[in-house]
Amino acid sequence: MNTFKNFHPITLFFYFLFVLFISIFSFNPLFLIFGFFGSISFYACISDFKAVFKSIIFYIILIFAVTATNPIFSHNGATVLFFINDNRITLEALIYGAVLGLMIAVAVIWFRCFNLVFDSEKILYFLGKSFPRLALVFSMTLNFIPNLLRSFKNINTAQRLSGKKNSRIKRYLNSFSAVITQSMENAMITSDSMRARGYGLKKRTFYSRFKFTFYDLTYLAVSIVLFSLSLVGNTSFEFYPYFVIPKSDTLNILSYVSFLILSFIPFLFEVKEGAKWKFLISKI
C-alpha cells in the first residue's frame, strides 16, 4: 500500500526536504538512528519486505565499510587504539566513520522512498510551470534506467537462447551494445514525440488531479512545526579530539522527540490507512 503518495506534491516535497536536511546536516547519531528506523519502516510499507531485507544487508555492509575506512584517512582523536607507521588509529575516527556511514545510508533510504512516492507526474506538476526543461529531463532520466535494465534483461535472454555458444562476457558485451543502440534510437523517437506534444514549452498547460486540500495544509503545517522544533535544541555533536555530547536539557529532548515524530509520520500514516482499509473490508 502506498497511500502516503496521495498527498499534494508540495506537501510531500517539503516533508522530504525537511527530513533530508536534518539527516544530512545535523550529524547527530540519535537523529540518524531515528531517521534510519523511520525511513526503513516506511520503505518496508511501500515496497515488498524481501527487497527491504536485502537492502538492509547492503546498508549494514556500507556502514561497516565506511567505519573501517575512515580511521585509515583520519588520525585525529585522543583515544588511541593502535599505531600504524607513526599514524594513530583512534576510537573517535572509528565512531565518526560509523556516523558518516549511517548518514549516507539514511540519505539513500529517504531518497528511495522519495522516488517511490514522487512519481514523474508529480515532478512534472511540481517543476513544470517554472522549469519545464528541467522537469522533462528529470522525469526522462528517472524513467531511463529502469527501461534500460528491462530491455537489457530481454536482449540478454534472447542472446542466451539463440543457440550461440558465446562466453558470458562476450554475451554481456553483445547485449550491452545492442541496448545502447536501442536506447539511442528510443531517445530520438521519444524526443520527437514529446516535442510534437508540446513538452518543454513554457505555455503548455498540464492536466493534474492534484488539489491542495485542508488535509494537505494540516500535514504541511505539522511538518513545518516539527521541523522547526527539531532545530530548537543545541544538538551539535563534536567528535574531535574528544567526544562532546550535547547536554540533555529540555530543549534538546524537545527537538529529539519532535524529530522522532517527524521521521515516523509516513510509517504511522501507512499503518493507520492500512488498518482503516482492513476495517472497511471486514464490514462488507
Next chain:
Amino acid sequence: MKRLIFFPLVLILIFSGCSIKSPDDYYNKIENGELTATVSINCGTAVDYEDSKREKAEILSDCKVNFKDGDTVYDALKNACKKNKIQFEYSGNGDSIYIEGIDYLYEFDCGELSGWKYSVNGIFPNKGCNVYKLKDGDEVDWLYTCDLGEDIGDKYEGE
C-alpha cells in the same frame, strides 16, 4: 574460489608495508642517536585567532631530542612528539611528507591560510620537512600560522 584467495592476498599486501604497534610500545620506544636538537612547538597565532578554543600557546618548549646522522626535521618532530605523547598527523611519504596537524590543531582550522611551518635556527627553509637534514645542535621551531607565514615572520614569496 578465486575471490576467496584474492581478497586476503590484497589485504596482506596492503599491511605488509605497515608496522602495527600498541600505544605503549609506540611511546616507550624512543630513538637513540649521538646528535641532539631542540624542538619547540608553538601555536600563539591560533590562540589569538577569533573565537578560538585554544588557551595555551606553548605546546612544547625546548625539548631535547636525539637523532642519527642524516635524520630530518620530520624525524626530530616525530621523536619529540613520541617523547611527550603529543598527537600529530602527517600525509604522504618519503620526501613529500606533510604535517597536517599537531596536538589536534590542524591546517585550515584558523582560516584558509592557516597551517604548520617550521624554522631551523630562526630561518624558514621552505623545504619539505623530510628533506631538510639536521645538524648537531639545531633549534627547530614548529609554528602555527594563520596567514601563510606572515604572522610568524616568514614572507611568502610565491605567486
